[in-house]
Amino acid sequence: MTYARKAPTLVTVSVELFGNARLLAGRSLLRLNVADDCALKDIAEAIGRLHPNLVGTVVREDLTGFLDSYIVNLNGVEFIDDQHQRLIEGDSLLVFSSLAGG
Amino acid sequence: MYGYHGRVMLVDLGSRTVRWESLGEDVLRHFIGGSGLGAYLLYRYCAPNCDPLSPENPLIFATSPLVGSRLTTSSKFAVVAKSPLTGMIGDSLSSSFIATELKKTGSDAIVITGRSSSPTLLAITDDAVEFRDASSLVGMGTSETERAVKAQLGAMYRVASIGPAGENLVRFAGIANDGGRQAGRTGPGAVMGSKNLKAIAVRGHSAVSFAEPEALNDIRTDLSRRSLGDATEKYRTLGTMANVSVFNRLGALPTRNFQQSTFEGVETVSGETFQKSHHVKNAHCASCTIGCEHILTTTDNGAKTTGRMEYQSSFAMGPLVGVNDPNTVIRASALCDEMGMDTISAGGTIAWAMECFENGTLTPKDTGGADLRFGDGDALLELLEMIADRNGLGDVLAEGSRRAAETLGRGSDEWAMHVKGLEMPGYEPRSLKTMALALSVSTRGACHNRSSAYEADFSNRVDRLSVDEERGRIAMEGEDYSAVMDSLTWCKFLRKAFDDFYGESSIIYEHLTGWPTTPDDLKLAGERINNLKKLFNIREGWTREDDTLPPRVLNEELQTGIVKGIGLTRPDLDMMIDGYYQARGWTEEGLVPEGKLEELQLVDLVSQHRANRNAAPALR
Numbered sequence: 073m074t075y076a077r078k079a080p081t082l083v084t085v086s087v088e089l090f091g092n093a094r095l096l097a098g099r100s101l102l103r104l105n106v107a108d109d110c111a112l113k114d115i116a117e118a119i120g121r122l123h124p125n126l127v128g129t130v131v132r133e134d135l136t137g138f139l140d141s142y143i144v145n146l147n148g149v150e151f152i153d154d155q156h157q158r159l160i161e162g163d164s165l166l167v168f169s170s171l172a173g174g
Numbered sequence: 175m176y177g178y179h180g181r182v183m184l185v186d187l188g189s190r191t192v193r194w195e196s197l198g199e200d201v202l203r204h205f206i207g208g209s210g211l212g213a214y215l216l217y218r219y220c221a222p223n224c225d226p227l228s229p230e231n232p233l234i235f236a237t238s239p240l241v242g243s244r245l246t247t248s249s250k251f252a253v254v255a256k257s258p259l260t261g262m263i264g265d266s267l268s269s270s271f272i273a274t275e276l277k278k279t280g281s282d283a284i285v286i287t288g289r290s291s292s293p294t295l296l297a298i299t300d301d302a303v304e305f306r307d308a309s310s311l312v313g314m315g316t317s318e319t320e321r322a323v324k325a326q327l328g329a330m331y332r333v334a335s336i337g338p339a340g341e342n343l344v345r346f347a348g349i350a351n352d353g354g355r356q357a358g359r360t361g362p363g364a365v366m367g368s369k370n371l372k373a374i375a376v377r378g379h380s381a382v383s384f385a386e387p388e389a390l391n392d393i394r395t396d397l398s399r400r401s402l403g404d405a406t407e408k409y410r411t412l413g414t415m416a417n418v419s420v421f422n423r424l425g426a427l428p429t430r431n432f433q434q435s436t437f438e439g440v441e442t443v444s445g446e447t448f449q450k451s452h453h454v455k456n457a458h459c460a461s462c463t464i465g466c467e468h469i470l471t472t473t474d475n476g477a478k479t480t481g482r483m484e485y486q487s488s489f490a491m492g493p494l495v496g497v498n499d500p501n502t503v504i505r506a507s508a509l510c511d512e513m514g515m516d517t518i519s520a521g522g523t524i525a526w527a528m529e530c531f532e533n534g535t536l537t538p539k540d541t542g543g544a545d546l547r548f549g550d551g552d553a554l555l556e557l558l559e560m561i562a563d564r565n566g567l568g569d570v571l572a573e574g575s576r577r578a579a580e581t582l583g584r585g586s587d588e589w590a591m592h593v594k595g596l597e598m599p600g601y602e603p604r605s606l607k608t609m610a611l612a613l614s615v616s617t618r619g620a621c622h623n624r625s626s627a628y629e630a631d632f633s634n635r636v637d638r639l640s641v642d643e644e645r646g647r648i649a650m651e652g653e654d655y656s657a658v659m660d661s662l663t664w665c666k667f668l669r670k671a672f673d674d675f676y677g678e679s680s681i682i683y684e685h686l687t688g689w690p691t692t693p694d695d696l697k698l699a700g701e702r703i704n705n706l707k708k709l710f711n712i713r714e715g716w717t718r719e720d721d722t723l724p725p726r727v728l729n730e731e732l733q734t735g736i737v738k739g740i741g742l743t744r745p746d747l748d749m750m751i752d753g754y755y756q757a758r759g760w761t762e763e764g765l766v767p768e769g770k771l772e773e774l775q776l777v778d779l780v781s782q783h784r785a786n787r788n789a790a791p792a793l794r
């Protein structure tokens with residue numbers, strides 16, 4: 073018997089931008105087609121390529137993730153810091169400031 | 175002595191006398207300054223069980239060793255008194271130039287007792303204290319008062335004043351300084367009003383020396399640089415108003431008196447909208463490199479209004495009362511500032527009244543014919559004026575939601591959204607469970623600032639929708655950390671700029687004072703300060719039943735957004751409270767055992783006052 077890793081499939085996820093990220097991008101919602109086993113860094117890179125003015129302000133300069141001042145929440149429920157988060161079709165990623173409170 | 179003056183100024187408004195008492199190294203090291211030193215002075219100088227609006231309730235202004243150091247965000251002070259809303263400890267922080275000027279008068283704190291027979295302006299110039307007639311200032315708003323006092327005494331004086339709300343003893347009146355900064359929560363403005371004290375003006379020339387000025391210079395440069403990075407991005411861009419749309423999405427934005435936790439009108443009152451369409455400029459407190467203050471202006475055809483805005487005001491004058499017009503939110507918040515009222519308590523009490531009206535508990539007969547419906551901006555603005563003037567229904571609402579519900583009866587306490595009498599801030603406890611615990615046990619009532627427990631809920635450290643006993647430890651650690659911040663008087667918005675808060679702060683404290691200090695010394699001071707606040711409340715009649723949340727939170731599930739169906743039961747809250755008492759080393763009833771007093775070196779202070787504990791019934 074041979075074991076084969078399931079090939080990644082493409083899923084469409086939403087990215088909801090809040091705060092300064094929204095103002096800089098000029099929009100609140102992005103849709104991305106990404107592999108279902110993609111990591112957060114892949115999402116960050118996709119966002120950075122789509123909106124270069126978010127690079128250095130929301131996404132790290134080298135596109136390897138989000139800046140510490142931003143946090144990512146999956147579907148409004150779970151905060152993610154895992155660089156390899158499995159996503160499913162229709163997921164929403166909320167990107168907002170990691171500075172809570174006020 | 176470095177960093178401190180080592181003395182407190184005691185002013186008696188009744189006898190018009192002033193004296194000074196020394197503050198020893200032990201007291202200063204144990205309670206640091208700001209909120210901690212204020213708590214110590216309150217414990218010491220407040221007559222047990224006094225009426226908060228009586229001459230016996232001291233009004234305390236306390237600075238810290240950081241004040242005058244020009245380290246970023248350090249120009250802060252605490253105002254402490256027994257709260258007329260809660261009957262327990264009330265403390266509130268404000269900032270800017272007056273903090274530095276207060277300290278330069280040559281004292282670390284000022285304790286004001288007694289009551290003047292006529293409206294008074296207290297003018298403090300170094301050691302010279304003048305009791306000036308303030309009759310001409312009566313009825314003026316806070317900024318108008320500040321301008322008038324400066325015209326009288328000179329532009330170099332810094333002024334703290336009350337508006338009509340404080341004069342009329344609105345129980346949630348605040349004290350304003352430096353063009354609109356507010357010591358807003360827990361009603362210190364009513365305490366000031368009860369003393370017939372309209373304003374305090376200060377001017378000093380006695381700067382303290384610091385033990386290691388050169389080392390402090392280097393730290394100042396480094397900390398200022400760090401304060402401009404990622405660690406404060408939110409505060410410098412949209413400010414705390416950025417919370418509105420995020421909280422809405424997470425089902426944590428209290429709406430229409432906490433009946434919902436999402437607001438369909440959120441777009442127009444979001445931080446993004448305010449920034450895009452109403453933002454004029456950012457402003458700074460004195461000695462601050464962050465500049466989180468967002469000055470907004472109205473853009474409609476009504477009277478032009480410009481004022482400061484932050485999350486709690488935009489929530490309380492917006493979603494909490496169902497208002498989605500940004501211009502009304504700006505006007506209402508500016509009106510509160512000018513009248514000298516806490517926006518959170520004002521909004522919370524009006525939201526209670528609006529719900530009463532909509533469910534028929536209040537009728538047009540009670541409201542003088544006014545329609546008090548959620549979303550009615552004109553009604554909101556009119557009610558704010560009526561409260562400040564104690565006019566008609568405003569007289570009942572000026573008492574805060576707890577007392578207003580007691581007066582009205584008809585079961586309206588079921589939706590009076592307060593803890594211990596202090597109205598709830600803009601954090602929905604059912605969808606932020608660590609915050610729920612912190613709100614219930616806070617010594618100053620429904621307070622978001624003395625625990626920063628929301629930080630855990632907005633992270634992957636906990637599941638914000640479920641409960642466990644461990645929340646007790648998280649809330650306790652947050653409270654002790656906040657106590658150190660509020661006593662050193664760092665601004666909370668600087669917190670992420672520290673890599674190791676206790677480590678760096680202990681080094682800075684040592685450079686300021688010359689006293690060897692370890693991170694554990696500061697941690698212990700935080701714990702000591704919170705225990706002392708609790709001991710004050712116990713002395714004033716606190717029992718475990720006071721650590722609770724409004725009935726709505728414990729009986730109703732959330733109805734909207736992604737948190738639909740989520741609630742918080744009494745047993746779940748009790749379990750978290752048990753965990754908190756356990757983490758604190760308190761008894762099951764939440765009392766502080768003798769061993770804890772010894773550990774925190776509080777035995778002497780407490781035993782001096784123990785004899786008075788049962789002297790008279792508590793007035794709350």
Ligand code: SF4
Pocket residue numbers: 247248269409457458459462463464465466467665666667668
């Ligand atoms: S960050 Fe804001 S509140 Fe804090 S000191 Fe600076 S301007 Fe004042």
